[in-house]
Amino acid sequence: MSDVDEPILPLSPPSARASLAEAVREIERHxxxxxxxxxxxxxxxxxxAAALAAEPGLAAQLPPAVVALARHDEHHLTSVEQEDLPGATDLEQLLAGIEWPAGVDGAAxxxxxxVLPPAAEEGVPTDPDEALAYLMAxxxxxxxxxxxxxxxxxTSWCAVRSRSNDSDDSVGQGPDLVPGLVEAVVATLH
Structure with a gap:
């Protein structure tokens, strides 16, 4: 046994969905x-792996465990937070204004x-200011x-954390928990 902690690699590479799920979990935890x-x-x-092939110097900027995983798993994803997002009045407008270059394999x-339970949504006022007050109260x-x-x-993955159960082991996950938002994120990639 060495003094250096080596990552434990799976016996076979995970699928693209498994790699995406891990990337989304990491983003949510971050x-x-x-x-x-x-x-x-x-x-x-x-x-x-593709980013390392295109830019070998990137290996020095990533943790050694990430580089080792990328060598074993062609689907491993690295997330790059976007700064200076375009101005938008809401999330839908923001996502509609994003176009990714070909070198980007996905987005998050x-x-x-x-959120309210379905029964409570029936009483939401139509006026936006009144609706916000209703939701907050x-x-x-x-x-x-x-x-x-x-x-x-x-391929998609979602992670949902509630403030009332704010712990990493209480995060709900699945491929289509928020279908409208999944659709909007997929649309930024085409």
Whole structure:
């Protein structure tokens, strides 16, 4: 046994969906370290092996475990947070204004939302200001952070954390938990 901690590699490379799921979990955990009430954040997803082949100097900037995983897993993804996002009045407009270059294999977004159980949604006023007041005052409201990632082929993964159960082991996950947001992220890739 060596003194250096080597990553334990799986026997066979994971699928693209498994790599995407891991990338989305990592993004959600990263954003969670900043606490709640944060802005929308957008990430480009690139296949780590391809990025290392195109830019060998990148290996010195990545943790050794990531470089080792990328050598074993052609689907391993590295996320690159996007700074200076275009101005937008809402998430839909922001995503509609994003176009990714060919070297980007996928995209991810994190956003916080207030959700209500379906029965409570029936009483939401139509006036936007009144609706916001209703949502913020409703006793059954849940604050959630949503992380959605997608690849160019439409493969997707979602992670949802609620403020009331704010721990890494209480994050809900699945390929299509937030179908409208998945669709919007996929649209940025075409």
């Amino acid at each position: 954003v969670a370290t900043g606490g709640w009430d944060g802005p929308v954040r957008v990430f480009a997803l690139v296949r780590t 977004v994190t956003v916080e939302r207030v 409703h006793p059954d409201r849940q604050d959630v952070r949503i992380a959605v990632g997608a690849l160019r082929d439409g």
